[in-house]
Amino acid sequence: MIALRTVTKSFGRNAVLRGVSLDIPSGQSMVIIGGSGTGKSVLLKCILGLVRPDAGTITLDGQDVTKVERDAFLARFGMLFQGGALFDSMRVWENVAFRLLRGTQKRPKAEAREIAIEKLRRVGLTPDVADLYPAELSGGMQKRVGLARAIAAEPEIIFFDEPTTGLDPIMAGVINALIREIVTEMGATAITITHDMSSVRAIADKVAMLHAGVIRWTGSVGEMDATSDPYVQQFIHGRAEGPIAAIR
């Protein structure tokens, strides 16, 4: 289980996280919603150690994430970045097999390529994509490659940072369905951050809303639709009027 307790993080005078507390049980798909600039990506980066929180604790299976052995800790994670973050100097298969070509999970090159092609197939891409460079792919294909890279080493925990941003509704639906299938199939713990309500409905076991630097609300998708919380209602219905200021 991932547990966050009163995590705070400021950038200069801008207090982004002001005491975030949240539990994500193993095997659960948690989706964090919230407006732009509310610190959703910072929260994920704090868990991964890419950003150091100012205060509070983050534990994974009871162990403080700042005190565990980094390589072993990171080997448990996969992440799909918002823009894909594919390495543009490498071919698609080398991106997917990055972790399998070096470090503690290193395999022979041929085997790593085989696994990469299998993962590409898993996300609906044909083997002929393997030898292309990321710049030769469409946005949707890049997301799929990012997804294949995130699952290549079969991690226990997968983070998805705005997985459908910049995609058309059909491609967004395809990515949402893939994420749901993969998370269920692998039994992985997943945290997704998104503004896209169709993603929330397709991916989430549980939803948390981040607002003003704290978790304002948590519950299932059904509870989200039924809640009377004005912040959640304004957000999920995309209303300009309500307690969340439209201009931030």
Place this chain on the structure above:
Amino acid sequence: MRLLAPVAGLGRATLGLLAALGRIAFFTGQVLSHMLRPPFYLREFLHAVMQIGWFSLPVVGLTAVFTGGALALQIYSGGARFNAEMVVPNIVAIGIVRELGPVLGGLMVAARVASSIAAEIGTMKVTEQIDALVTLSTNPVKYLAVPRVAAATLTVPVLVAVGDAIGIAGGWLVGVNRLGFNSSTYLQSTVNFLEGWDIVSGLIKGAAFGFIVALMGCYHGMTSGRGAQGVGQATKSAVVSASVMILATNYLLTGLFFTS
């Protein structure tokens, strides 16, 4: 309060400079410590050798040949004031191997390589590729900076050696074709005059300049701000800081090597 404003501004600038020096020193320490510990990324190192060493040869060669030629003309016309035209081969040789070869070679590599390293790594930073490296259990300093710094430290002395030879050849071409020197006398004079330490000191400078160029490229790339403007600023800072550090280091090394 307004009277103290310039003092406060000076204090802020000094603190900012000291903080930047501290960050560069810390980054240098990280690079050196990772250089000595496995894993070593041989493929990335060889790629950097090609990018930094091989592809810089044309620009370093062209700079050297024109510098050698211009130097020969200057020394000939300056030497004529006290009937010392015959020192052209000697001064061209010593000027090229001790100073102009390493310094101009270093500056040209700074312009070409520090900028491209900073732009490449800066773009990787703003597109989250560096964060992706971390999540893939790969240390960005070890994977991105160490191969480039090692490659530049090893290849720039080779570039300097090639530049020295081409620069001397530039002086020889001008000396023989425009200034009326006998070809074999010019070359013999050059060979007889140069000492081993003249050449070695230039190569040591080249290694130091290569280290500086790649280090500044990597540092500014990794600390790049957001967006195209951030990457542009990182690129500019990399070239300026590498160039200034090359000139300052050149002065220090020249003092160390030749004034004892």
